[in-house]
Ligand SMILES: NC(=O)C1=CN([C@@H]2O[C@H](COP(=O)(O)OP(=O)(O)OC[C@H]3O[C@@H](n4cnc5c(N)ncnc54)[C@H](OP(=O)(O)O)[C@@H]3O)[C@@H](O)[C@H]2O)C=CC1
Ligand SMILES: O=C/C=C/c1ccc(O)c(O)c1
């Protein structure tokens with residue numbers, strides 16, 4: 426595998442046809458060569474320039490302008506719509522820690538102005554001539570990915586989130602050369618492939634966090650065969666993704682242990698989220714007593730942390746599933762995995778097919794998220810609170826109720 430960033434180029438934000446090196450050679454971030462693997466060569470014709478513009482709609486979003494991450498109103502035009510495109514009025518958008526990583530340029534790849542938001546629930550307001558799956562007034566969801574090549578092995582296997590030519594819902598460039606912008610905005614244009622219907626049994630604001638946080642835990646549980654009842658689960662880091670981990674694991678009939686950095690969330694974890702057990706990671710005696718008890722751990726910590734204490738908690742064949750985005754190398758001693766045939770793995774969101782399944786699962790089992798709904802003018806405060814670990818457990822922005830467009 427060639428990790429050299431110079432082998433990855435990308436269309437710039439302008440619409441001319443010059444192909445620039447992406448990331449730019451001056452970008453000197455430790456993760457750059459690795460992150461560059463997520464952004465790969467793309468030509469305007471790769472997916473097709475949709476054509477057939479009805480209107481070029483001007484919308485208002487809240488954008489970060491630089492790595493301070495501070496958001497402020499930003500006016501821009503939506504991309505031209507084509508036959509397979511759906512225009513949605515954004516109703517609600519969840520606030521994921523990835524939005525914080527991206528707006529603050531934690532990964533060294535951020536482009537500004539950047540309108541974040543990838544847990545988007547909206548109402549369909551316009552459909553292209555070839556849109557078959559949705560109609561005006563449907564309540565729909567969009568997530569982290571809004572494009573893929575449709576030709577590669579991951580795409581053909583309905584695992585398009587692993588397509589090397591995927592298009593991120595923001596901080597990326599669409600096939601027409603226009604920057605993608607996310608759900609902290611009054612409207613978005615999304616290809617029907619990357620939309621799902623929100624089942625009627627789910628409240629739209631409740632559904633928003635499912636589109637990233639929920640999916641991110643559901644997908645590895647399914648993929649790694651962790652949906653059978655009776656397993657012992659660990660959830661490391663009780664935030665937006667972690668609390669959905671507790672909810673899904675409980676819904677699958679697992680015994681769930683939360684492993685947290687403090688005792689602060691104990692009562693809520695047990696009484697409101699349904700956790701069976703709660704460990705504080707610095708409690709050496711508690712951690713030692715829990716050694717060899719877990720079949721899997723969903724690790725959602727978004728910062729450097731040692732892996733050994735958590736590997737110790739796993740049983741024979743146990744799995745440590747890394748979900749947090751961490752811009753430093755992690756370390757472990759090989760006997761920690763060898764003596765117990767343990768796996769350290771990772772997972773990235775989930776596919777559109779899994780999104781549909783996951784939403785049906787939530788509707789059928791009554792799985793909901795625990796949210797704090799705020800208006801857009803609270804977004805900067807919400808980011809600050811997310812950064813200082815002061816959210817129970819997901820902020821959701823009431824975008825439509827924030828009356829963004831003048
Ligand atoms: N793999 C994927 O596809 C996805 C990855 N992500 C990534 O997952 C991570 C978590 O996202 P999200 O749940 O939204 O984030 P949150 O901030 O909501 O939750 C993270 C939790 O981790 C714990 N934590 C936070 N900071 C630290 C720290 N410095 N050291 C130890 N523990 C810490 C806290 O739990 P506690 O108080 O219990 O210790 C916190 O609540 C992020 O890196 C995000 O980018 C998100 C979505 C999809
Ligand atoms: O929140 C969703 C996106 C997650 C994500 C996972 C991995 C990675 O490198 C990212 O930049 C984002």
Ligand SMILES: [Zn+2]
Pocket residue numbers: 521522523524543637638
């Ligand atoms: Zn996310």
Ligand SMILES: [Zn+2]
Pocket residue numbers: 573574575576577578579580585588589590591
């Ligand atoms: Zn592909």
